[in-house]
Amino acid sequence: MNDDLSWVPSELPLQPPLYQSLYQSIQNDIENGMLPPYKQLPSQRELSYFLDIHFTTVTHAYELAIKQGLLYSEKGRGTFVSPNGVRDNTIQAQNNASHISDLGILNMGSTPNSLAENTIKLAMSHVTLATLSRYSTNAFDDQQYRQICQQWFDYLQVPMNKNQSTLITGGGQSGLAVILSGLFKPYDTIVVDEYTYSNFIELAKTLHIKLLAIAQNQDGMDLVALEHLLTTQKINGVYVMPFLSNPTNRSMPLIRRQQLARLSRQHDFIIIEDDYLRHLNTQKLPAIIDLAPQNTVYITSFSKIVAPGLRVAFLLYAQQFDRQLRHSFTNLNLQEPTLDFAIIRYLIEHHLIEPLIHYQSEQIERHVAVFREIFDFSAPSSPFQWVKINPKLEIGKVKDDLAQQKIHVLLSPQFQAGGWRSHRDYFVRIAIAGISDTAQLQHILLRLKPIIR
Incomplete structure (x- = not known):
């Protein structure tokens, strides 16, 4: 019968609990290449007959693998290996490929010789060696540090008050890592758009945080679907890009932002508001953090404004998150990116951005x-x-x-x-x-x- 099956576990016999052992076999065989992308698995009944186990045990293992993104199913066709369930999908430039x-x-x-390059050179000419050579982990308490954040958030029209704290990290991805490792635990659940930022997917995978995907409509994340989900299981967070969501270019109108803010207060989950292109938004709708200040962590970065290699991001959040985020920041970053921040600071102070x-x-x-x-x-x-x-x-x-x-x-x-x-x-x-x-x-x-x- 083995010859008739498209796959059998490479390590037999299965160990109790059987569904977990079968799931682990699926994961292992995907990782070692024995189950390549798009490979069709045996039907649940065929595999249960071959392994002499109950049909529902195979069903349970398959369903777990589907939830973890290792498999997908097509109605009437069967169950297949996902092309990116294990593969790293981190976005990287093709700099090493010739003529790409x-x-x-x-x-x-x-x-x-661009405007950005010349502006960076100007800023660097005003950076002192003392600024670069210092070693400090208490910059958060520097009043000038907070004034720079205040000036930038004022430009973005994102209100910042005395009950909120800020962090400066080495770029948006670093900021997201600080947020996820500081405010979430392994196996917590974060809801995202069905199509979302690839590097966030990989970061969550690295930290063993579960992502649940919800479809978008023309106004962004489908909040009717989110509200239904909130009644059936525990949701710890929601990750959104409210303006020109990456990759679908959907933007949330004010009413959708207000609805999401209301849900966060009612169900007590954290909103991660990645407003990475707000500088391009001429309308400047209220940020979600302005609508749900106690439940939102707001992130804005500069690599899409000044230069990709200039890695600086500002985080804004309620003081209740301060201890966890500072602890996470210190573990991951130790201190703010000194040179990059010095450049951004000069550009903000002199209105060069x-x-x-x-x-x-x-x-x-x-x-x-x-x-x-x-x-x-x-x-x-x-x-x-x-x-x-x-x-x-x-x-x-x-x-x-x-x-x-x-x-x-x-x-x-x-x-x-x-x-x-x-x-x-x-x-x-x-x-x-x-x-x-x-x-x-x-x-x-x-x-x-x-x-x-």
């Missing part, structure tokens, strides 16, 4: 105009675009054609939280701001369009 047209990473900001934002906004508009002309549909004013792949195209051929054309974009499975689930529809995220020259961008998009449309 990289439309994957949001590589915004500094280029040679505003011209960078203005220039970036104009550049994005030029790139969006090129995109709209080529793809012929309404596209948001965003540094990236989310495009549906023609359903008639086979996804494997799309990947091969992209590789042949040496075009790097990110495919929708990479953004699917909780592991990959089968979809009839696939999307690509195209980082149009990653190419500084509009003529070059136009050339790449003209090569890309027939591959995906």
Whole structure:
């Protein structure tokens, strides 16, 4: 019968509890390559007959593996291995590949002789050696430190009061790591959009935090689905990008933000508000932290404003979180990024970031105009675009054609939280701001369009 099965556990016999042992066998065989992505597993009844165990034991193991993102099921077809259940989907630039047209990473900001580069050079000329050589872990109590945060939050129109605390970390990803390790425990549950920031998915995976995915509609996370979920299980947090959510470009209107704030107060969960593109938002709707100040940790960063390699983020939160976040910060960062923060501090103090934002906004508009002309549909004013792949195209051929054309974009499975689930529809995220020259961008998009449309 073994010859008739598509897979059997590599380590037998199973040990009690049997469902846990079978689940572990699935995980191990995925990690060691014996169960490759998209591999179909035996039906639950077939495997139960072969292993001489109860049908529900196999069902329990499969369901656990699906919840953990290792497997996915298709109605009427069966159960398959997820392509990103174990694989690392951390977003990285394709710098080491020769002649790659990289439309994957949001590589915004500094280029040679650009406004950003010249502004950074100006700031660095005013940084003293004493600033760089000091070793301090009590900068949080520095009044000037808080004034810089206050000045920046004032620019973003995010109210900051005496009952709130701030942290400066080495970039947004570092800030998210501080939040997750400080306020959450292994096996806590955080709700995210079905398609969300890949590096957040990987960070949660590293810290053994469970992600539950909820579909978005045109106004962002479906809060009706969230409210139903809150009545059935314990939710510890919700992670959202309220403006131009990465990768779908959905934005929350005021009423949706108010509804999420209300739910956080009613059900006592923490909102992680990643407002990474608020500097581009001319409307400046109230931040969620302004609507639920006791339940929200707000994060804003500078790598998408000044330069990708300038890693600084500001966290704003209620004082009730201060002890846990400072402890987490000290363990992960020890102190704020001295040189990077000194540069950002100078730019904020001398109002030099505003011209960078203005220039970036104009550049994005030029790139969006090129995109709209080529793809012929309404596209948001965003540094990236989310495009549906023609359903008639086979996804494997799309990947091969992209590789042949040496075009790097990110495919929708990479953004699917909780592991990959089968979809009839696939999307690509195209980082149009990653190419500084509009003529070059136009050339790449003209090569890309027939591959995906």
